[in-house]
Amino acid sequence: MIGLANAGGELSAHNVRDIVAALDAGLNVASGLHQRLDSVAQITEAARRSGRALFDARSFPYQLSVGKGLPRPGxxxxxxxxxxxxxxxxxxxxxxxxxxxxxxxxxxxxxxxxxxxxxxxxxxxxxxxxxxxxxxxxxxxxxxxxxxxxxxxxxxxxxxxxxxxxxxxxxxxxxxxxxxxxxxxxxxxxxxxxxxxxxxxxxxxxxxxxxxxxxxxxxxxxxxxxxxxxxxxxxxxxxxxxxxxxxxxxxxxxxxxxxxxxxxxxxxxxxx
Known part of the structure; x- marks a missing residue:
């Protein structure tokens, strides 16, 4: 688990080194930062060669619409x-x-x-x-x-x-x-x-x-x-x-x- 709460949500150089080391050691990596793990080439390469998974908690894959403000039950x-x-x-x-x-x-x-x-x-x-x-x-x-x-x-x-x-x-x-x-x-x-x-x-x-x-x-x-x-x-x-x-x-x-x-x-x- 890396970087759940820093201002701006960016990966630092030492974060990248730690993540690459974790992947090479056979660990999956989860991040809560705004910057996606797969946006860094060293990380995606380490995940590829180790066969490990990257999980970005702040990634949302679904299509949303704007809020409507309509009453709803519950x-x-x-x-x-x-x-x-x-x-x-x-x-x-x-x-x-x-x-x-x-x-x-x-x-x-x-x-x-x-x-x-x-x-x-x-x-x-x-x-x-x-x-x-x-x-x-x-x-x-x-x-x-x-x-x-x-x-x-x-x-x-x-x-x-x-x-x-x-x-x-x-x-x-x-x-x-x-x-x-x-x-x-x-x-x-x-x-x-x-x-x-x-x-x-x-x-x-x-x-x-x-x-x-x-x-x-x-x-x-x-x-x-x-x-x-x-x-x-x-x-x-x-x-x-x-x-x-x-x-x-x-x-x-x-x-x-x-x-x-x-x-x-x-x-x-x-x-x-």
Missing amino acids: RRLLTVGTDCSVGKMYTTLAIERELRKRGIPADFRATGQTGILIAGSGVPIDALVADFISGGAEWLTPGREDDGWDLIEGQGSLFHPSYAGVSLGLLHGAQPDALVLCHEPLRPHMRGLPHYSLPSLKATLESNLQQARLTQPDVVAVGIALNTSRLTPQAAIDACKAAEDALGLPCEDPVASGVERITNQLLQCFPR
Whole structure:
């Protein structure tokens, strides 16, 4: 496995050397970068002579149409965040697990390279041509009639200058009935941008709800997921309590305490 998350998604010279060595040692190679493995001659030659496979998680072989914004049956939840890498994927997986534990049909829908490797399928939403981002989200989550949930892995943040476009397209295409807001309390600034501070939880939630209403006017927020891994146990409890008081929603750390209360809120808002 090579290069799952670097800015710009390009292979470096040392990446190429490592990949060639891995292929010559008899290993298959998977990459999550934007630059395709087969775009480098040394890599394709090493794969040919070793008979090994190359897998690009951000490659999407299917034809997409632009998003239509037409209502479709089924329920969908999307995780959104104050920033990149604040726990959206893990939170989505945790809610899928909790719903299934309760006997409710639920499916994790991967939109990023790591999620695709976990799920075995998905749409690399940030690798699509911009006009097709919302269409890609619609393709990923077609209508369902089993009273179940599509749980859609969020990407980026509406407040991140580098990735807000992807976040917005995904938000429109997902047509989410429910949002869960993800946040890391001690993060000093937007990831990779020290000159941009993080938005408040309230501003982030209000903005996501406003934008989501374009394609799903009845969208509601059902919870807050905090990544409290850098807090003491008491500070984590205090941070969750402060978030609950500020937004009036259940707040949990999906790793430390699970997502039972968030799921309770979801099912209260959307009874079967």
